[in-house]
Amino acid sequence: MSRLTLTDAQRMIDAGIKxxxxxxxxxxxxxxxxxxxxxAFARMDGAIKASIDxxxxxxxxxxxxxxxxxxxxxxxxxxxxxxxxxxxxxxxVTFGGGIPIIRDGxxxxxxxxxxxxxxxxxxxxEACLSAF
Amino acid sequence: MSRLTLTDAQRMIDAGIKxxxxxxxxxxxxxxxxxxxxxAFARMDGAIKASIDxxxxxxxxxxxxxxxxxxxxxxxxxxxxxxxxxxxxxxxVTFGGGIPIIRDGxxxxxxxxxxxxxxxxxxxxEACLSAF
Amino acid sequence: MSRLTLTDAQRMIDAGIKxxxxxxxxxxxxxxxxxxxxxAFARMDGAIKASIDxxxxxxxxxxxxxxxxxxxxxxxxxxxxxxxxxxxxxxxVTFGGGIPIIRDGxxxxxxxxxxxxxxxxxxxxEACLSAF
Amino acid sequence: MSRLTLTDAQRMIDAGIKxxxxxxxxxxxxxxxxxxxxxAFARMDGAIKASIDxxxxxxxxxxxxxxxxxxxxxxxxxxxxxxxxxxxxxxxVTFGGGIPIIRDGxxxxxxxxxxxxxxxxxxxxEACLSAF
Numbered sequence: 172m173s174r175l176t177l178t179d180a181q182r183m184i185d186a187g188i189k190x191x192x193x194x195x196x197x198x199x200x201x202x203x204x205x206x207x208x209x210x211a212f213a214r215m216d217g218a219i220k221a222s223i224d225x226x227x228x229x230x231x232x233x234x235x236x237x238x239x240x241x242x243x244x245x246x247x248x249x250x251x252x253x254x255x256x257x258x259x260x261x262x263x264v265t266f267g268g269g270i271p272i273i274r275d276g277x278x279x280x281x282x283x284x285x286x287x288x289x290x291x292x293x294x295x296x297e298a299c300l301s302a303f
Numbered sequence: 304m305s306r307l308t309l310t311d312a313q314r315m316i317d318a319g320i321k322x323x324x325x326x327x328x329x330x331x332x333x334x335x336x337x338x339x340x341x342x343a344f345a346r347m348d349g350a351i352k353a354s355i356d357x358x359x360x361x362x363x364x365x366x367x368x369x370x371x372x373x374x375x376x377x378x379x380x381x382x383x384x385x386x387x388x389x390x391x392x393x394x395x396v397t398f399g400g401g402i403p404i405i406r407d408g409x410x411x412x413x414x415x416x417x418x419x420x421x422x423x424x425x426x427x428x429e430a431c432l433s434a435f
Numbered sequence: 436m437s438r439l440t441l442t443d444a445q446r447m448i449d450a451g452i453k454x455x456x457x458x459x460x461x462x463x464x465x466x467x468x469x470x471x472x473x474x475a476f477a478r479m480d481g482a483i484k485a486s487i488d489x490x491x492x493x494x495x496x497x498x499x500x501x502x503x504x505x506x507x508x509x510x511x512x513x514x515x516x517x518x519x520x521x522x523x524x525x526x527x528v529t530f531g532g533g534i535p536i537i538r539d540g541x542x543x544x545x546x547x548x549x550x551x552x553x554x555x556x557x558x559x560x561e562a563c564l565s566a567f
Numbered sequence: 568m569s570r571l572t573l574t575d576a577q578r579m580i581d582a583g584i585k586x587x588x589x590x591x592x593x594x595x596x597x598x599x600x601x602x603x604x605x606x607a608f609a610r611m612d613g614a615i616k617a618s619i620d621x622x623x624x625x626x627x628x629x630x631x632x633x634x635x636x637x638x639x640x641x642x643x644x645x646x647x648x649x650x651x652x653x654x655x656x657x658x659x660v661t662f663g664g665g666i667p668i669i670r671d672g673x674x675x676x677x678x679x680x681x682x683x684x685x686x687x688x689x690x691x692x693e694a695c696l697s698a699f
Contacts, residue, residue, distance in 0.1 A: 177609055204470070235352045237352075252420065343477050344476040346475065355473050517662060518662060519643065
């Protein structure tokens with residue numbers, strides 16, 4: 172398996188910052204490796220502090236569940252199958268903004284973005300991925 | 304009271320792995336004793352990492368509540384009697400996949416399975432129990 | 436990078452159990468991947484419960500520090516350079532019994548053993564590694 | 568009070584990476600604001616994972632205590648005045664590598680470096696500060 176490098180992570184963060192600037196929403200952006208350990212992080216000036224943890228946790232959730240965090244939103248609603256999932260594994264995030272980074276069919280890391288609306292967070296996370 | 308042995312636990316895990324292989328869904332399988340302390344655990348290749356904690360927590364919940372975790376799904380919904388239960392005892396899991404192990408009318412341990420759909424998790428947990 | 440499989444982990448645990456049986460000291464044995472996530476675990480009948488966590492934490496520490504846990508014993512003493520290190524990274528273990536698993540120069544996992552004297556723990560951990 | 572910007576933080580991290588490369592020791596480098604909240608972080612390829620938390624915690628400790636972490640080493644020894652301090656405030660680090668960032672007499676942030684010897688960590692942290 173190939174590993175995600177710091178250079179990869181920083182390039183993705185730079186792309187995310189560029190997109191966040193374009194849409195006018197300062198963001199927190201975290202990139203983790205395939206074990207959910209942080210490689211790089213940036214908080215843009217003016218981005219809310221709660222999203223430091225949320226962005227890192229979105230990236231971590233994407234690794235632990237091996238899926239985008241947005242895919243968990245429906246399944247964890249009251250009455251749905253995974254109701255209460257967010258309590259497990261040290262705390263998972265169940266709304267969009269975390270996306271796995273896949274190379275040659277293997278998940279080698281994840282990016283997590285937070286501070287805007289969920290739609291904005293996803294847009295910026297996808298911009299990060301596009302730079303990979 | 305008779306105690307669950309490592310040999311018991313490993314035999315149950317082997318049976319679970321066999322069933323998980325049969326249905327084509329890699330699983331995390333945990334077996335705990337009557338004090339909710341881990342005896343044996345296995346993560347099949349390709350099973351998601353979040354389910355390491357979830358499987359162990361399902362087994363632990365089964366001991367702490369002395370019932371299958373699936374029995375908690377309805378009672379912990381918004382407006383239902385045990386709303387918020389999952390916050391207690393260090394974090395409980397309220398969807399299926401954890402089942403107590405009962406011998407001669409006494410709960411001597413529990414098995415927890417996670418990584419597939421809840422239905423798959425329950426199927427594999429029952430396969431573990433069948434080997435006991 | 437090659438990955439540690441469940442088969443690898445179980446073979447190492449079996450070898451550890453054999454050595455622990457030979458020296459007459461029941462043990463807890465944990466094997467984690469290169470991200471410190473549990474792959475397999477076994478608690479032998481009669482092994483103390485505290486060592487469930489200690490064995491897993493020794494394996495985790497070996498990954499996080501990329502060294503045997505025994506190498507931390509001197510450096511974390513009062514007055515030494517890393518005094519207080521054990522408080523970091525969610526709690527590290529600074530006595531022997533955790534050893535990284537290295538293949539082709541890369542750390543791909545770690546084993547942690549606990550329940551006996553430190554010398555016994557290290558002996559059993561080395562027996563696990565020998566089976567790799 | 569003037570605030571530390573992401574541009575400031577990234578410039579300091581770049582300087583730290585340059586120095587770490589020069590001395591041949593991959594590092595984790597964290598920069599926090601005056602509230603101890605993370606602004607930017609980088610883990611160089613090959614740096615140990617335990618130091619993700621340690622570097623951030625060193626930066627955090629520097630803010631919480633308003634001093635370099637190395638100044639705590641003596642005071643927290645057995646028998647010394649602040650014995651046990653590292654248990655407080657969610658866990659402080661009492662060895663060198665965390666340094667406050669001061670502008671016009673005011674602490675506006677801190678840098679934390681970890682993964683090498685304490686001496687190397689301090690050297691790289693000072694290189695970060697020099698770029699400020």
